[in-house]
Amino acid sequence: MEYRHLGRTGLKVSALSYGAWVTMSYQVQAVKQAAELLAACRDAGCNFFDNAEVYAKGDAEILMGKAIKELGWKRSDLVLTTKIFWGGEGPNDIGLSRKHVIEGTKASLRRMGVDYVDVLFAHRPDPNTPIEETVRAFNHCIDHGWAFYWGTSEWSAEQINEAWAVADRLDLIGPSCEQPQYNLFERTKVEREFVPLYDSRGLGLTTWSPLASGVLTGKYSGGDVPAGSRFTVENYAGLRDRWLTEKKHQLEGVDRLVPIASELGCSLAQLALAWCLRNERVSTVITGATSAAQVRENFRALEVAPKLTPELLARIDAAIGDAAAPAADQ
Template identity: 40%
Template sequence: MEAKDLKAQMEYRYMGNTGLKVSIVGFGNMIIQHQGNAQKTTNSIVARCLEYGINYFDTAEFYDEGNAESYLGQAFKELKVPRESVVVSTKLMFGTGSIFNVKTPPPTVVGLSRKHVIEGALRSLRKLQMEYVDIIFGSRFDQYSPLEEICRAFSWLVEKGYALYWGVSEWPIDATVEAIKLCHELNLRAPVVEQAQYSMLSRERFEKEYKPLFDKHGFGATIWSPLASGILTGRYNDGNIPNDSRFNDNPGFKHFVMSQFMNPNNKDKNVKILNDLGALAKELGYTQTQLALAWAMASKDSSSLILGFSKLSYIDENLKAIELYKKWSKEIEQRCEAILGNQPIPSMDYVIFRPNPQRREAAVFGKRPQ
C-alpha cells in the first residue's frame, strides 16, 4: 500500500481531555545515533513520516547523549515544516548523558529541580530551534525534589508559553494523583498526559495502575516500546539475540530489555507466546510486528504509539499495522488474549467517571480498557 493510501487511513486521537489531536503513530528518535549520517537519516525519516500523516514527534534531552533534539529541530528546519502542523514533545530528568552508560553527571543537571526543569527546557528549545514544545514531560519521578517545586516549575513553563502542556512518564500513580491535586489546590497548570511503556508483554502498569489516570482524570497516553524494544518483531522468537541486533552494541540497553522479557523466569513462556503470535499474524496475512502494533492501537487509552524508526523500510512495514487495526475484531482480540494470558484484573472500574466521549465509548469489543 502506498504512503498516500495509508495517510488516508491515519487516525488522529485527542490527547486525553485536551483539544490536542495526535496521530495514532508517532516518531521517537531515541535510537538515532550521532555516528554516521544521523542528520541525513533523521531528515529522510521525518519526511516519510509526514507523508504518512504522522504529526507527533517525540524526543528527550538525554537521547543520543543530548544530540537527538538537535537532529529533530534541524530536520524540521531543512524540510521547511510549518511549526503549527506538528506536535513535538521532549522530556527532562536525566540531563544530556546516557542512562545506559554509567556516568556521574553534575548534580544540577539531573532530576526535576526548578533549576534543571527550567534550564533544561530552555536548552531543549535552543536545540530544537523552537519557541515552544507542545508537551514537556517529567521523565521519571524525582523523589528528592519537593513535589510542589516540580509542579510549580512545569506550570511556569506552560504559563510562559515554553510548553503548551506538561505530563509525566512512568511516575508512581500516587505521585501523579498527588501532583494533580496539588496543582488544582495551588491554581497551577496540572499534568494531562502519561508517557508509558505498553505492549503485549508489558501490560500491568498501563492497564491496572494507571487506569484511574485515564478513566477518572482524563489523561492522554503516549506509548513507548509498543514492540517491547523489538522483542515482538519476530526476530527473537527462538529466544536468542541476532548478530545484527542493536543490543550487541549497547550492553546496558541489552540488560534492560532482556531482564524484563527473557530472564530465566519467563523466557520459555515468552518464547512460546512469540511463536504463537507469529503463527496468528501469518494466518491473518500480516507480520508479527504489525499484529503487535495493531493490538496496542486497539486500546483507546492509547493516544499515540511512539515508534523508533531507524530505516525507511521500517516505516513502511510498521504503518501497515493501521490496516490491520482497521479490521480489528472481537475474534482477533480473543485469539490474542488466549495466546497472551496476561490481562490484568483492574482493582476498580472507573468507567462512570469518564468525562470524554472518546473514553466512554473506548471499551473496544468489551476489552482493553473495560
C-alpha cells in the same frame, strides 16, 4: 492516519508516532537519513515526534532538530515533545527541581532549534523534590511559552494524583498525559492502575515500546540477534541480556502469535502495534524505525487494528499466556 485527542486536551495527535529513543544518533547518525525517516512518517500522516534530553546525551534532540530544519516543515504542523530528568553529571542536572526543569527545558529547545515543544514530560518522578516545586516549575515553562502542555513518564497513579491535587489547590495546570510502557507483555499500568484517572483527570497516554524493544517483531526468536538491530547497540547490552535470558519465555510467546498474524496477512510487528492501537485510552503509540521502509511497514498497522475482533484478541491473550508481566523500568 487517525488522529486522537491527547486526553482531555484539544490537541490532536496521530495515533501512530515516532520516537528518538535508541534510533536517533545511535542507529541513525546522518541528518539526511534522519530527514528521510521523518519524511516517511509525515507522508503517512504522523504529526507527533518524541524526544528527551537524555537520549544520546542530547544528540538525539540535535539530530531531530537538524532534520526538521532541513525538511523545512511548518512548526505548527508538528507536535514535538521532550522529557526532562537526566540532563548531565552535575548535582543539579538530574531530577525535577525548579532549577533543572527550567534550565533543562531551555537547553533542549536550543538543541532542537525550536522556540517551544508542544508537550514537556517529567521523565521520571523525583522523590527528592517537593511535588509542589515540580508542578510550579512545569507551569512556569507553560507560562513562558516554552511548552503548551506538560505530562509525566513512568509515574504511578498515586504520583499523578498528587500532582493534580497540588495543581488544583494552586489553580495551576496538572499533567495532561502520561507516557508509560505498553505492549502485549506490559499492561498493568494502562489497563489497571490508571483506569480511575481516565475519567477523573482526563489522562491521555503516549505509550512507548509497543514492540517490546523489537522482541514482538519475532526477529529475536531462538535467541538470535540480527546485525544492526537494537540489541547490538552497546548502551543497551543489559536490555538484550535480560530479554534473551530472564525473559526467554516471552520469546516463546511471540512464536505462538505467528499463526494469528498469518491469518490476518500482516507481520508480527503490525499485529503488536495494532493491538496497542485498539485501546481507545491510548492517544498515540510511539514507534521507532531505522529506515523509511520500516516506517511504512509499521504504519500499516492502522489497517490491521479494525480486524482485531474480540475472538482474535482472546486468542492473542491465550498465545501470550503468562508471558505478560508488570511493567519494568527501562
